[in-house]
Amino acid sequence: MARPRTEIGTYGTINATEVQVGKWRARTRYRFSDGKSRQVEKYGPSKARAISALKVALTTAEKDWAGELKPTTTLRVLAQMFLDHKRDAGKADGTVETYGYAVTAHIVPKIGDLALGEAKPARLQRFINGVERDSGSGAAKNCRSALSGMMSLAVINGAIEKNPVRELERISRPKGNRRAAKAIPLGELPSFLTKVRADAHLNKWDTVELIEFMLASGWRVGEACALDVSSVDFEDGTAAVVAVNVRVNGKGVVRQEFPKTEKSERVTPLPSRTMDLLRRRHERLGEFTTLLFPTPLMRLRDPSNTQREIRDRRDHLGYPDLYTHSFRKTVATILDKAGLSATEIADYLGHENPSMTQDVYMNTLKGSTRAAEVLGQRLDGLI
Template sequence: MPVGANGKVSVSPYLGAVLLSGKGRTWHTPDGELVPLKSITWRARANVRDHDGRTRRVEAWGRSAAAAERRLQDKLTVRKRSASTTITAETCLEVLADYWLRTKVDNGKLAVNTRQRYRYTTEGYVVPGLGGLRLRECTVARLERWIADEAAEHPANARLSLTCLKGMFDVAVREDAITANPARSVTPVPATAAEDVRALSVPEVVELRAALAGDRKATAADLGDLVDLMLATGCRIGEALSLRWHETDTAEHVVYLTGTVVREKGVGLFRQDTTKGKKPRGLLIPEFAVQMLERRSTAVPDNELDLVFPTVHGGLREVTTVEAQWRKFRERHAEWTWITPHTFRKSVGTAVERGADIEAAAKQLGHARSAVTAKHYVAAPDLGPDHRAILEKFGRSH
């Protein structure tokens, strides 16, 4: 027998310790004495090969043959679970998905937003699409077809779904439920072509800051000051909202980005004490941002969380709330409809790359690889580099 499997179940009638013989509703002792049905107890028995490789006999009793067999099956199920076979080849994918989310995603070291994206994708796409398949039925071909169909409609979701499937099947391999991870043989979903990066020019920034300063609702929502901080650092909006006064040093022109604001289902809104890049970073800020912080230090009431941008009640502000306030500002100023809070990060990346180089821009934005900065955060120049002196030699006459 395979490890964890059981042999054929046998069910026998007894009167006390005496094995009875007969069939149907007629049973008697070895001496031929007829035994009433209500006096009979039934024993169900099967051999099971435990996970140490040894075969043992397991039995259960009941007032009927069916009851004894049910109790035996319950004991066998408990025995298999306690022997650590949480996941087997017969397990449905939806069970594996739940196990993976609970044991590897929720209890892992992933950022809160990453955990939530994995759960949303798994529960919203993977389980509805594949959850009823047993693991042995999850062939490369089946997964390939499903991922391809998803990619045709939602390429980003298909890409993340494949990432989740790889994680799930890695668990199944470690549990000895399957011998290889089928998701790792599925054709990767190609990345969608990156849209052209659009960044604010210096004249546009001047004009936008003036518009923010002259908008009463924007001023009440601190949008101008938030934009100044993002333009001075290239930080994300959640990082700006989590900035605390003790992480600023206006005398030295420095702010330290150490966390971000997130909302987690079942937990609520809180300050996550790590940034998306995991590493805190200190950034030198220009004079206009220093002046903004010094002004706020006297204007903003003290709050228990020591926040630079608290709510009116001194608590954390929601990223989604600020994004909604920004959309309202754009509705009032149609010329800025193309700008999102992330545009300021792109504008910083572009400005630093033009003034220094791509490596400096990557460090400013907290990227581990400059390729990410170049692809997503630096606008292409309108005019190529001036290499006329180099190329002029092609036009020389003999």
């Protein structure tokens, strides 16, 4: 039977030899993070002193090139350093919380005791596959993203040579019967809005005009919930995306002062009827808050609660596949059918890449004032 391989970060048998009178040499083979075993040796005036000096040296064998991280550092320790690094870098609370959940719910419990040098692509792939199987593709993507950031930090600190997460398979979007947001058929918009305005629950939650705004602007629900009157230019007929509402553990709903991506930070020309809607809301709510879509209690609106409100009423409205994202898809469909290019639609929706617009939002290939004019014409008499 072959002799078991020495684990990374450990060493084999120490041999001590008296090389000359009063001088002893202690040596062993230490297995480094690159998987190679190299000989390490130290000298001393006696066998015991030489062995002692060698053991001290072995504790810092990779320190010179591994910074504060070593191949023997566990993913548990690395994960905490990664989260601290993100906080120190001023990342958004929502971003840090997403990473934190991936770390505490999946990474630390399942592979937290794995050493950096042991975090090979095959092991990480099995972990990601397990998360996807047990918790879904969304959780798997978050874990993959967190692991990638963790390993990048390890590379920067010299603890490993390359990021093993780059070798992992991409996580595909789930297939099958999973319900996804669908655009509202354009011919059904009048009847859809009639049903929305007649719904007692949506009126009670003050969600009706929020829906109307999203149907005209194409904004994400978190962007719409965070809209403040200071971001609206009533004279020019525009509204700027400068923040998003997110829920953070221990803090509740917060207004994050920068949006989802760099491209998301944009100024949106809006139809005149939509500007009238915002003006009416400000006149009605202005003495209580500068927010244009607060809760009925004049607090920051939680996007998750708004999504739940839509889900609770979609069957009653007759649209079982209705989500808040349906409104963005409807806007994209309107602009697409009017002949706007993928780039123009991507600019209006705040997409980083027009290919996202084509792949996810547009039925055919087929942020400008032109977009506002098209929406104004299509929604004339509806909003």
